[in-house]
Amino acid sequence: MNSFRFNLRLQKLRNQILSNPYYRFQSGEEIAIASQLGIRIDANNATVDDWLRLPGLSIHQAKTLVELSKAGVKFYCVEDIAAALSLSPVRFEYFQAILTFDYYDDEAIEIATKFIQINTATVEVLANTPFMDLLLAEAVVKNRVENGLYRDIVDFQRRLNLPGDVLAQLMYYLKF
Numbered sequence: 001m002n003s004f005r006f007n008l009r010l011q012k013l014r015n016q017i018l019s020n021p022y023y024r025f026q027s028g029e030e031i032a033i034a035s036q037l038g039i040r041i042d043a044n045n046a047t048v049d050d051w052l053r054l055p056g057l058s059i060h061q062a063k064t065l066v067e068l069s070k071a072g073v074k075f076y077c078v079e080d081i082a083a084a085l086s087l088s089p090v091r092f093e094y095f096q097a098i099l100t101f102d103y104y105d106d107e108a109i110e111i112a113t114k115f116i117q118i119n120t121a122t123v124e125v126l127a128n129t130p131f132m133d134l135l136l137a138e139a140v141v142k143n144r145v146e147n148g149l150y151r152d153i154v155d156f157q158r159r160l161n162l163p164g165d166v167l168a169q170l171m172y173y174l175k176f
Contacts, residue, residue, distance in 0.1 A: 010033070013030065013033060014033055014037065017030065017033060017034050017037060017039065018037060022049055022052075022053065023053065024052060024053050024055070025053055025054060025055050026055055027055065028094040030055075031054075031055075031094055031095065031097050031098055032094075032097055034097075034098050035097035035098050039098055040098055040099070040100045041053065041054070041098055041099055041100070042099075042100050042101075042102050043065075043069075043075040043080075043081060043099050043100065043101050043102075044069055044074055044075055044101060044102055044103075045069070045102065046065065046066065046069070047066060048062045048063055048066050051065050051066065054095055056091070061085050064084065064085065065081065065084060065085070068084055074103075075101055076101050077101060078092040078093060078095060078096055078099065079092075081095075081099075114173070115173060115174065115175035116129050116173050116174055116175065117175050118140065118144075118150055118156065118174045118175065118176055119144065119149040119150055119176065121140075121141075122141070123137045123138055123141050124137075126140055126141065129170070129173050129174075130169070130173060131166065131169040131170050131173070132170060132173075136160075139160060140156075140160065143159050143160060147159060150176055151176065152176050153167070153171055153174065153176060156174070156176070
C-alpha cells in the first residue's frame, strides 16, 4: 500500500513537471525526475525564468547569470556558475542532472539572426546576403523600384517567381 502511494505521488509530480514549463523544482529528487523526463536548462542560453526553476536561486542571482551571458561570459561547468555567484560549487552539483553547457559560435549566431530590410537594402547589401547572388540582388531592387515595396514574403516570392527551395533559404535573412 505504501509503495502504491509513493508511485502515485511520483506520477502526480511527473505530470506537474511535464505540464508546467515554469515549474520550480523543490528538491534534488524533483531535478532527478525532470532529468529522466528529458528536461534540460542550457546554462549559456537560460532566461531568468529558467534559472528560477532551480531550487535556492534568487531572482537577483538569476538576473546576474543572464546578464553575464548577455555580456559574453560562457559557462562551461557548474563551477563557473558557482564562481559567478561567489558560492560553493557543492551547492550546484545536483543541478548537473538538468544543466547543459552548450557551445555557441557567436559569429554564426550573429550571421543567422541578421535580417536584411528588403525594401531599403542596396544591391551591394543584398548581394552579400547568404543564398543571394548578384543577379537576384539586382532583380530584387529593379522589381522594387518598378513595382513598389514588397508587402511580405509571399508578395516577394510571387513578384520574383522564386522557387520554394530558394525562398526557404532566404526567408531567415529577410525582413519586410
